[in-house]
Amino acid sequence: MSESLPAPDGLLASVTSPGDLKRLSPEQLTLLAAEIRDFMVAKVSRTGGHLGPSLGVVETTLALHRVFDSPRDRVLFDTGHQAYVHKIVTGRQGGFDLLRQRGGLSGYPSRAESEHDLIENSHASTALSYADGLSKAFALRGEDRHVVAVVGDGALTGGMCWEALNNIATAKKRLVIVVNDNGRSYAPTIGGLADHLSTLRLNPGYERVLDLVKDALGNTPVVGKPVYEVLHAVKRGIKDAVSPQPMFEDLGIKYLGPVDGHDVQAMESALRRAKGFNAPVIVHAVTRKGYGYRPAEQDEADCLHSPGAFDPQTGALTAKPSVKWTHVFSEELIKIADERLDVVGITAAMGEPTGIAELARKHPDRVYDVGIAEQHAATSAAGLAMGGLHPVVAVYATFLNRAFDQVLLDVAMHELPVTFVLDRAGITGPDGPSHYGIWDMSVFGAVPGMRIAAPRDAATLREELREAVAVDDGPTIVRFPTGSVPAGLPAVRRVGQVDVLREDDRKDVLLIAVGSFAGLGLDVAERLAEQGYGVTVVDPRWVRPVPIELTGLAAQHRRVVTLEDGIRAGGVGDAVAAALRDADVDVPLRDFGIPSGWHPHGTRAEILTSLGLTAQDIARDVTGWVSRVEADATAPAAQV
Numbered sequence: 001m002s003e004s005l006p007a008p009d010g011l012l013a014s015v016t017s018p019g020d021l022k023r024l025s026p027e028q029l030t031l032l033a034a035e036i037r038d039f040m041v042a043k044v045s046r047t048g049g050h051l052g053p054s055l056g057v058v059e060t061t062l063a064l065h066r067v068f069d070s071p072r073d074r075v076l077f078d079t080g081h082q083a084y085v086h087k088i089v090t091g092r093q094g095g096f097d098l099l100r101q102r103g104g105l106s107g108y109p110s111r112a113e114s115e116h117d118l119i120e121n122s123h124a125s126t127a128l129s130y131a132d133g134l135s136k137a138f139a140l141r142g143e144d145r146h147v148v149a150v151v152g153d154g155a156l157t158g159g160m161c162w163e164a165l166n167n168i169a170t171a172k173k174r175l176v177i178v179v180n181d182n183g184r185s186y187a188p189t190i191g192g193l194a195d196h197l198s199t200l201r202l203n204p205g206y207e208r209v210l211d212l213v214k215d216a217l218g219n220t221p222v223v224g225k226p227v228y229e230v231l232h233a234v235k236r237g238i239k240d241a242v243s244p245q246p247m248f249e250d251l252g253i254k255y256l257g258p259v260d261g262h263d264v265q266a267m268e269s270a271l272r273r274a275k276g277f278n279a280p281v282i283v284h285a286v287t288r289k290g291y292g293y294r295p296a297e298q299d300e301a302d303c304l305h306s307p308g309a310f311d312p313q314t315g316a317l318t319a320k321p322s323v324k325w326t327h328v329f330s331e332e333l334i335k336i337a338d339e340r341l342d343v344v345g346i347t348a349a350m351g352e353p354t355g356i357a358e359l360a361r362k363h364p365d366r367v368y369d370v371g372i373a374e375q376h377a378a379t380s381a382a383g384l385a386m387g388g389l390h391p392v393v394a395v396y397a398t399f400l401n402r403a404f405d406q407v408l409l410d411v412a413m414h415e416l417p418v419t420f421v422l423d424r425a426g427i428t429g430p431d432g433p434s435h436y437g438i439w440d441m442s443v444f445g446a447v448p449g450m451r452i453a454a455p456r457d458a459a460t461l462r463e464e465l466r467e468a469v470a471v472d473d474g475p476t477i478v479r480f481p482t483g484s485v486p487a488g489l490p491a492v493r494r495v496g497q498v499d500v501l502r503e504d505d506r507k508d509v510l511l512i513a514v515g516s517f518a519g520l521g522l523d524v525a526e527r528l529a530e531q532g533y534g535v536t537v538v539d540p541r542w543v544r545p546v547p548i549e550l551t552g553l554a555a556q557h558r559r560v561v562t563l564e565d566g567i568r569a570g571g572v573g574d575a576v577a578a579a580l581r582d583a584d585v586d587v588p589l590r591d592f593g594i595p596s597g598w599h600p601h602g603t604r605a606e607i608l609t610s611l612g613l614t615a616q617d618i619a620r621d622v623t624g625w626v627s628r629v630e631a632d633a634t635a636p637a638a639q640v
């Protein structure tokens with residue numbers, strides 16, 4: 001980190017658009033890079049965010065915006081978590097005080113924020129597919145525009161990237177792919193591709209050697225064909241001699257590199273050459289995650305990939321430690337694995353954030369990191385189950401969306417015992433709409449044979465995780481939200497598998513509170529009780545299939561209310577309503593949940609409040625609903 005924060009009138013203040021970069025000298029660019037790093041450390045230390053990834057692409061991003069003309073040329077960022085520098089040089093420095101906060105700057109590219117932004121999806125491995133399509137569109141429309149896609153080595157472990165590369169090679173459209181190779185996802189990137197990249201990384205760029213030879217031969221009088229053939233033979237020989245054949249070239253995609261991704265001039269030179277190719281070309285940028293800020297460089301876990309607020313001097317997190325849902329899961333999984341040798345763990349490049357890394361430390365031969373490859377994770381888990389094991393696949397809820405077909409057909413249709421543990425289920429907050437884990441109970445609730453558990457506290461998480469890995473004839477899901485686990489919510493009794501958390505003999509309302517919304521349900525019940533309603537609150541624990549006991553309990557009450565931290569469409573509320581219809585239980589039902597939609601970033605509490613999912617709002621809506629239902633019940637039948 002440079003000695004001091006940039007002077008208010010430093011270079012950084014003078015950069016309000018990419019055009020401002022083009023007039024800077026190499027010395028000024030070096031100073032600007034340092035100012036950008038100081039700026040990001042200062043801002044992100046207060047807001048939290050993707051510091052490590054963005055520190056690693058400062059020079060690369062500066063070079064990109066000096067060589068290409070955004071937004072005429074389109075610069076795409078895979079995952080988008082490394083786009084802070086892009087935002088800083090495209091006029092958004094002022095927004096960083098509210099980074100990832102409600103009403104403030106998104107942590108990812110945002111079309112609403114800037115004409116320079118395009119991909120808003122924070123899911124990895126999509127940029128090359130976008131780029132394939134965009135480059136074809138520009139070509140077909142005859143538009144003289146470049147497409148540049150920045151993709152990390154981690155994202156390259158995602159299958160979509162290889163589907164895209166396969167097409168890009170065939171399409172042969174003008175397209176520059178910058179592989180931002182820092183050797184890491186969170187942890188060091190796994191797999192054969194990572195090994196290939198490190199082989200390339202560790203060898204002198206044959207391009208550089210080739211240039212030397214060309215220079216040496218350069219003064220040879222041009223005598224046409226013979227010189228060409230000599231040069232071509234030399235080039236082939238150099239490729240074979242000084243560096244392994246980049247597999248990309250075998251695919252038909254030109255490869256330039258490795259290039260020092262922290263050398264603006266070197267990156268510019270490579271990008272200008274790449275820009276001149278009228279065909280797909282990969283620029284292999286070798287970078288360091290967290291570069292230029294020692295606490296990030298030295299953070300062995302994940303190079304300050306996505307820290308909360310921290311002390312800028314030391315990098316130490318400032319949040320008070322608390323027991324997270326993830327910790328409870330991780331501890332219980334290790335206990336289970338100690339008892340059950342058939343239990344194995346799978347992570348999609350997120351061992352630490354999902355807690356699977358703890359299991360790996362204790363049982364390294366029973367944990368598989370498959371890279372950012374959730375589809376493969378699901379079907380590989382099916383294979384593990386076919387082989388007599390019980391895999392536990394731990395992913396963030398939002399990321400399992402892309403593996404729906406694999407869960408449906410490769411796992412469930414084969415009735416295989418695979419447990420998917422979905423962390424960050426429900427509204428998460430700072431990462432915004434593409435990270436909200438709100439789809440799983442609806443989408444995977446439709447999977448035949450799928451059983452879904454939604455624990456309400458640590459005790460039920462432990463219990464339901466054990467129940468899930470005890471299932472041997474089909475898939476299970478255990479889903480829980482981000483953040484700290486709440487205080488225990490004991491049941492007063494259990495009806496079948498349904499926990500009764502509160503009951504009232506008047507039986508005015510049966511309130512079915514799903515998982516992390518159990519506490520909210522109890523608060524709503526208290527508010528309704530103050531208005532004279534007798535409310536029973538139950539936690540179904542297993543929400544799909546709908547527990548049969550719920551229909552019996554509903555039949556004993558005048559009304560039913562459901563609360564869930566997931567979308568209403570096809571959610572638990574809909575499923576309970578269908579179960580009541582099937583059981584001929586004619587009781588009015590009102591379901592509360594997340595409306596389908598793209599809800600903005602903010603804190604989890606802010607987003608839930610904005611959706612009316614507070615005890616006060618729900619109680620008010622329930623009383624209004626009850627009045628309407630009763631009025632309808634006494635009104636004469638409408639004349640049709």
Ligand SMILES: Cc1ncc(C[n+]2csc(CCOP(=O)(O)OP(=O)(O)O)c2C)c(N)n1
Pocket residue numbers: 053056079081082122123124125151152153154155156180182184185186189289348349350372374399
């Ligand atoms: C489909 C999907 N799975 C998991 C993640 C979580 N995630 C965010 S960034 C990241 C690592 C990305 O590594 P890389 O592409 O190398 O970028 P770097 O952070 O190194 O710049 C992961 C796994 C995600 N965003 N998308």
Ligand SMILES: CC(=O)[C@@H](O)[C@H](O)COP(=O)(O)O
Pocket residue numbers: 079081122305306353424428431482
């Ligand atoms: C970009 C990405 O997908 C992850 O880095 C994610 O932002 C992490 O989320 P948590 O901070 O909830 O672990």
Ligand SMILES: [Mg+2]
Pocket residue numbers: 152153154155180181182183184185189
């Ligand atoms: Mg990486």
